[in-house]
Each structure stands twice: as structure tokens, then as C-alpha cells.
Amino acid sequence: MSSYNAINGVPAVANNLTLNVLLRRTFGFTGYVTSDCGAVGTTYRRPDGAGVALGNDPATAALATSGHDWAPPGWSTNHGDQTALWSKNGTLTSVSGRAGGEAWSLRTGTGLNCVGFNGQVGHPAFWDPLRPVFSDENRLQYIQLAITAGILSEGVIDRELLPEFTLRMRTGEFDPRSNQPYTRINKRVIQSPAHQKLTQTVADETLTLLQNNRPRGARKPLLPVRAAKVKNVVVVGDQANKVFLGDYSGDPDEQVSLLEGIKRALPRAQVTYDSGNSSTTSTQPPSLRPDTQAAIRKADLVVVMVGTDAGVNTEGYDRKTLALPGNYQRLIKQVAGIGNPRIVLVDQSAGPVDLTAVRRDVASILFSAANGERQGRAAADAILGKVNPSGHLSFTWYSGDGQLPPKSDYNLTPSRTAGLGRTYMYFTRKPTYPFGYGESYTSFRYSRARVSRRRIPATKTLRVSFRVTNTGHRAGATVAQLYAASPRVHGVELARQRLVGFKRTKVLKPGRSQEITIAVALIPALRVWKAQLGREVVYPGTWRFRIARSSRRIASSLPVRITGSIPRTINTVSLAPPQLTLKPGQELNLRGRNQWLDGLAPTQYQSKGDTIITAVRRDDSFVDLTNAPLGFSTDRPSVLRVDRNGVTTAVAPGVATVTVKIDGVTASTPFVVTGA
Incomplete structure (x- = not known):
């Protein structure tokens, strides 16, 4: 698109x-x-x-x-x-x-x-x-x-x-x-028990634990909360009593809000709910009912839900700031000001929001994007320990607008973004949470890190192996990540590191381990564009492959010397004639140019973007086909002929496919020959 x-x-x-x-x-x-x-x-x-x-x-x-x-x-x-x-x-x-x-x-x-x-x-x-x-x-x-x-x-x-x-x-x-299998996929099939089970699994595994501190006076982190000890719970925020599925979602019959999820998980508890007159667009101060404030003071658990919804980001409408939308920051402050430290903040938002001012007001923070029809059930399961959160962030959680270059600036490197850098690969500041971050109710140790080869050609696949052990007291899974950091190259501003692989472990019981191997095809993983050469390269030298918990928590770093370069063999051939319909006797030279593409490409690509035939090497450089040995064929010479020079001649009405071949790589296109 x-x-x-x-x-x-x-x-x-x-x-x-x-x-x-x-x-x-x-x-x-x-x-x-x-x-x-x-x-x-x-x-x-x-x-x-x-x-x-x-x-x-x-x-x-x-x-x-x-x-x-x-x-x-x-x-x-x-x-x-x-x-x-x-x-x-x-x-x-x-x-x-x-x-x-x-x-x-x-x-x-x-x-x-x-x-x-x-x-x-x-x-x-x-x-x-x-x-x-x-x-x-x-x-x-x-x-x-x-x-x-x-x-x-x-x-x-x-x-x-x-x-x-x-x-x-x-x-x-x-x-x-x-004969169309798609016509039999109705709402009953989509909402089958198997699909609903999958929805639950995805929602459970998506939730990311961002923070889990000890409440004031407690000896252990707030989460998970034992359901048997929760007699009174207060749920606050308008988001908690609705289900936001995001744009382009369906309209499932089952939609479980956070409030409903907690009620189902705690059927014997006294649940108090108050929207606090909050919303993503409100500019008015939030207000909690007197009975809500009283309930918060004696509650075993307080859950506040905030985030984003269609009021601040939707099709054609983007957020203009990372600030918590509406009056949510004041809502969190108001709840925390009552004095109960046993507060869980559930943030369901499209990307990061600025939590700097409220992180110390709550004990624990759970995050997800729009988390499907069972989002409330998944959050309740995580809060009560039925599920151990194992999600990890797929983006950098910037602390605020000051860590972002202008939205109209597409540059990534620090030198082009006033020293900031963009994405985990180039970012130079300290974010609230780094790319790949995610906590757990248990702990994991990484050990026995090793690589298949200490010296390897760029054309090969490197295998990085290690062991992950659950060293805590609860069963849980994690996502092991592998990053590659390049050698320094004079005069080139390269990424600090790049994610080249990851693997989610199975749910490990305390004391149990799993051997992990991540295979890295080096050319696709490490290639970068070198403008001076007009092609992609893999820089030779000593790369460091980092086994990590997140982009900024490295468990092991393994040096590997990479040699050689990307082979300059042909990878793709394309055939783009200016027309697909010919009349008997009409000729078309496939070695020529497509006039409808003439003058459209940038200057440096002009000789490459408007030829009918192009061939591109594995390093993304174009082949000069002026004198290249091309092979031409047609599947129906009685309809369309093609000679050794690539000149096609329409013979008689019908359809024929022409194929061009160079170094074993082919491209084909059909032609229709109409009546005279």
C-alpha cells in the first residue's frame, strides 16, 4: 500500500x-x-x-x-x-x-x-x-x-x-x-472455541510487565496478588469499563472489559467501580465519588486503567504528543493521594505514553496495545497470577516528546537528529523502558553461551546457542533476544546494534532450563546500504553477538570475525514492457526502454528504472545489460515470436508468454495478440 x-x-x-x-x-x-x-x-x-x-x-x-x-x-x-x-x-x-x-x-x-x-x-x-x-x-x-x-x-x-x-x-x-472455501468462513467459524482459546493465549502472552515494586510497608512486590486475600477491590478509569479493539477490528460477540474480567476472577470480592469522570479527551479535573475514596482507603487492591482510544488516535488522526491523554495523569495522582499504596496501573495504549510523573505513584504497571476481545480477562489473570506476564516491548518507550526528533524528520542517525538518534539502533538517551524490555514474576539466568563458528564467511549462517534457566519461584516464560553490533568503520555512522533474532521459551517451572539456538543468516541480517558504491555490503571484521534480556540488558557478548562480502550474482530479473497487447505484425524490442517510466526515477537511477528488462544482484546493485547475454523464449511461437536480440513479433491472435533468462534467473510476462 x-x-x-x-x-x-x-x-x-x-x-x-x-x-x-x-x-x-x-x-x-x-x-x-x-x-x-x-x-x-x-x-x-x-x-x-x-x-x-x-x-x-x-x-x-x-x-x-x-x-x-x-x-x-x-x-x-x-x-x-x-x-x-x-x-x-x-x-x-x-x-x-x-x-x-x-x-x-x-x-x-x-x-x-x-x-x-x-x-x-x-x-x-x-x-x-x-x-x-x-x-x-x-x-x-x-x-x-x-x-x-x-x-x-x-x-x-x-x-x-x-x-x-x-x-x-x-x-x-x-x-x-x-468451490470457494472462503465462503464457508462465517462468524461461527471465526468465533469458534479454538479461535477464542487462541485469542486468550495471544492476550495473555502480549501483556508486558513494566514495573513491579513493593508497596510501602510490604516485603515483596505487589504482583501477583493472591485472589483468596482480595476481599475489596476498586477499579478506576473509564477505560476499565469498555473494550477498545482498535481500527480494522471485527465486532466479536464476546468482549471482556477489565472491570468484567476482575469481577469474573474475583466473584466473592466487593468490587467498586468509578470512571472518575475521566477520558482521553477530557480537560476537566477528574472526580472520584466519596464512596470510591472510602473504598480505596480500605481496599486490598486498587486498579487504575488508562491509555489511548479512538478519541486521540484513529485512522487519519495521530497523537500529537506522548503525554498521557485527557485527564489521566490527574486521575492517577488523585487515586494515589488517598494513601493506599497497593495500586496497579494498567496502560492499554498505541505505543508509549509519558509515565514519568506517575511511575512513583503506583506499585506495578502492566502494558499492552489493544489486546483483543478478552483483554480484560487477560489483565485480570496477570494481576492475580494465573498468568505470568512474558511480553516484551517491540518499540522504545521514550520518556517524553523531548526525546523525539520532529515528526517530519525521517532521519535515524544522531548526527542528523540533533544528537538524539531514532529507534533502539541509534537512540543515545535513556528511555523510560528500552526496546525488548519486559519483567516477570520470576527470574531467568542465561548461561553456556556459544557460537557455531568464531570465524565465518558472510555468505554462511551463524548459530548462537545458550541455556535459559528459571531461577525464581514461579513458572514463567521469557523472550530471549540476540543483537549484533558491528565493527567500527571510519567515516560511517552505523547502528549501535540490531536485533537479528529472538525466541520465546516454553513455560519453565522453577529450576528448569531450555536450550535455545538462534540461526542468523548473515547477509540478510547484517547488510547495509553503502551509497558511495550504490550497493549493499556486510562490513567485514569482528562483530559482537549479544544475548540479551532487552536491547540494554546484555547477558553475554560473543565476538565473531566475519569475512568476505555479498556475492555479486544475479538475484532478480524483471520484465516490464510498455504494453501487453499487440497486433499481428507489430514488434516490440524488449532490450529497449519503457517510455511510460522514462524520466520518473531519480537521476542516479534513471538508467535503471525505465528499461524494460532489469537484473539486480544480491547486493541490490543493477546489472548493465547493454551487452549482457540474455536468453529469450516464447511458449507459443505461432502467436508471438521472439528473436535472440529480444525483438518480439506478433504473429496471430492468441496469448503467449515471453521469458527472459540471464545466469539462470528468469522473468516472464504474457502478451495478448488481438485481431488485425
Whole structure:
């Protein structure tokens, strides 16, 4: 899917570098690309257009119409937003931005336009079939105007329809319904007992224990709490009494909130609930009822739930800050101020939130993202020890906005981000919780670390083995992680380390161990792009493979000397003719260029992005095919001939597949020969 952003100043939906040069030519992708809904319109819309105000409100974000006010190379725009007009420099040729946006998106490889503007807010099952009718960005007339203006052809459209219809046929869409297994997958199948059990397992294993301290006056951490000792429990926060499944979820019949999960787990306890007049969007002070405050003072357990929901992040609407949304920080402070130290904070949020001001106000913190239909049951099971949390963070938990470069800055390295660095690979500050972090109710020891080879060619697979032992008093599992740190390379700013493997242990009883082996295919794991050479490399030298509990808690570090380089053998061959339909007698030279890709690629890729045939080596460098020995063949020479020089000649109506071969690697495409 091509998105709403621009890359190096070119909208993603019309970005030839990413969609054609990289995705198709370099990586060998043969499927189709659809736009994010409304993204084709970002080519011509202005960033300060009428849709900006809509985008600032989550209720109308789906109607946002802002864009990049772009025009392709050699063209200019009148900056008309919805009425944009593109003019070809030095000529009298002009075309509407809507027609141009369709044309350049199709030419670069966005084959399907998922419309967005004038889409209606409501249930998708009702509105999705109607969106193409109400949209103004995917009209047939725009395609016709683009073809008339000479900036698009039916051949380009055929090229994009080929993979789309191929996949639809492979999945059986055009077969009789009785032969389609998907038609038998109804809600009863989706909500089968086996699937609900899987949902529970996923929710249990997703929960991440971020903090587990001893409450004031206690001799051990708060969690897990023994259910038999909980007579009175207080649950606080609006999030605790609802189930947030996130965008693109289904609507399952079973939805268990945290409040319901605790009630089911503690059927004999007195459970007091109070939303505290809290929400993700409230700017008012929270307020706890007097009876709630009294219940908190004598409670055996207090559970506060906060997080994010559709009020602060949803389709087309992102959070603008890492701060706890709404009045949640004040809610936590108000609960803690009553004086009961036995507080568990449950945070269900889309990524990190700033917990700096409240971490000392609570004993324990559990985290998950939107955790499915049984999220409340999973949290209750973790709090009461039925499940030992084993989740680990898949992101860096930054302490606040000050640790983030501007959102419009895509750079990663410290030198390009005012010294900060981005992601665990480059981040230079101390986060609240590092990438890979996750605590447990038990403890684990890592021992007997070893590698299969101390010196190894880059083309091989390294195996790193070690033993994980449960040294605590409760059964539990953990996620062992393996990072690789590169040797220093003069003049190159490399990542501090990178995750090259991980493995979750089985649930280990106290005192039990498990032998773990992580296999690392070195080229895919360690390769980096070297712009000066125009290819990827694996830097030779001594790498350190770190067995770790998280990206910042290393258990063992094993040096391995890596030699050699990425073989310069051919990895992918692609075939992208300008048209797939020919008439008898018509010729097409496959060694030529595709005029519909001409001038679209960045300058350094221009000789690589618009040829009909490309070959790319394993190091992602392009092969100069000018004098390369290519082999050509056709499966139906009576329909289409191809000679040794790659010149195809249509013979008679029918369908034929042409194949090109170099060094044993092939690419094929069908041609249709129509009547004269």
C-alpha cells in the first residue's frame, strides 16, 4: 500500500524510486499495490488546503484532503488544491491535477486507487461499496483525459491490472461459490472455541510487565496478588469499563472489559467501580465519588486503567504528543493521594505514553496495545497470577516528546537528529523502558553461551546457542533476544546494534532450563546500504553477538570475525514492457526502454528504472545489460515470436508468454495478440 507521505519530495503514491526501482525491480515484487484511501489525491492537494481543519478532528479525519501540492518533473502546478492544473513546462499542454495524479500513480506502480475524499463516516460494510460513487478523485473521465493528453496509455493500465486479476483468480474469486472455501468462513467459524482459546493465549502472552515494586510497608512486590486475600477491590478509569479493539477490528460477540474480567476472577470480592469522570479527551479535573475514596482507603487492591482510544488516535488522526491523554495523569495522582499504596496501573495504549510523573505513584504497571476481545480477562489473570506476564516491548518507550526528533524528520542517525538518534539502533538517551524490555514474576539466568563458528564467511549462517534457566519461584516464560553490533568503520555512522533474532521459551517451572539456538543468516541480517558504491555490503571484521534480556540488558557478548562480502550474482530479473497487447505484425524490442517510466526515477537511477528488462544482484546493485547475454523464449511461437536480440513479433491472435533468462534467473510476462 502506498501511503500519504512524500519521500524525498515525491508523493508515495507516485514515487518511482520506492514503487518501481526498489519494490519491483530490486526486490522482485510481482503483486499489485493499492493506495491508502485518498492518497492519490495527495499528489495535487495543498498541505494548507480545506481538508486540514477536518484532519485536526478525529470525527472528520477520514474526510481530510491535505496533500503535497506536487507536480511531476518537467511540470508545474497552479497550486489550485482541488482545482489544481498541471502545465508542461515550455509547452501549452495542461491537464487537471486529478487526471495527472491518476496517471503518475499508475505509471509508477500504484495500480489501485482506494478513494477517500467525500468518503462517508459510518459502518464500512455500508459505506465502502458507495465510496467510489461519491468520490471525486477516481473518475473515468480523469483516465480518459490523461490518455488524451498523452501522459497515460491503456498499456500502463493493462500492466497494473495483470497482477491484480492474477491474484483474484488464484484466490478463487471467479470460481463457483461452491468451490470457494472462503465462503464457508462465517462468524461461527471465526468465533469458534479454538479461535477464542487462541485469542486468550495471544492476550495473555502480549501483556508486558513494566514495573513491579513493593508497596510501602510490604516485603515483596505487589504482583501477583493472591485472589483468596482480595476481599475489596476498586477499579478506576473509564477505560476499565469498555473494550477498545482498535481500527480494522471485527465486532466479536464476546468482549471482556477489565472491570468484567476482575469481577469474573474475583466473584466473592466487593468490587467498586468509578470512571472518575475521566477520558482521553477530557480537560476537566477528574472526580472520584466519596464512596470510591472510602473504598480505596480500605481496599486490598486498587486498579487504575488508562491509555489511548479512538478519541486521540484513529485512522487519519495521530497523537500529537506522548503525554498521557485527557485527564489521566490527574486521575492517577488523585487515586494515589488517598494513601493506599497497593495500586496497579494498567496502560492499554498505541505505543508509549509519558509515565514519568506517575511511575512513583503506583506499585506495578502492566502494558499492552489493544489486546483483543478478552483483554480484560487477560489483565485480570496477570494481576492475580494465573498468568505470568512474558511480553516484551517491540518499540522504545521514550520518556517524553523531548526525546523525539520532529515528526517530519525521517532521519535515524544522531548526527542528523540533533544528537538524539531514532529507534533502539541509534537512540543515545535513556528511555523510560528500552526496546525488548519486559519483567516477570520470576527470574531467568542465561548461561553456556556459544557460537557455531568464531570465524565465518558472510555468505554462511551463524548459530548462537545458550541455556535459559528459571531461577525464581514461579513458572514463567521469557523472550530471549540476540543483537549484533558491528565493527567500527571510519567515516560511517552505523547502528549501535540490531536485533537479528529472538525466541520465546516454553513455560519453565522453577529450576528448569531450555536450550535455545538462534540461526542468523548473515547477509540478510547484517547488510547495509553503502551509497558511495550504490550497493549493499556486510562490513567485514569482528562483530559482537549479544544475548540479551532487552536491547540494554546484555547477558553475554560473543565476538565473531566475519569475512568476505555479498556475492555479486544475479538475484532478480524483471520484465516490464510498455504494453501487453499487440497486433499481428507489430514488434516490440524488449532490450529497449519503457517510455511510460522514462524520466520518473531519480537521476542516479534513471538508467535503471525505465528499461524494460532489469537484473539486480544480491547486493541490490543493477546489472548493465547493454551487452549482457540474455536468453529469450516464447511458449507459443505461432502467436508471438521472439528473436535472440529480444525483438518480439506478433504473429496471430492468441496469448503467449515471453521469458527472459540471464545466469539462470528468469522473468516472464504474457502478451495478448488481438485481431488485425
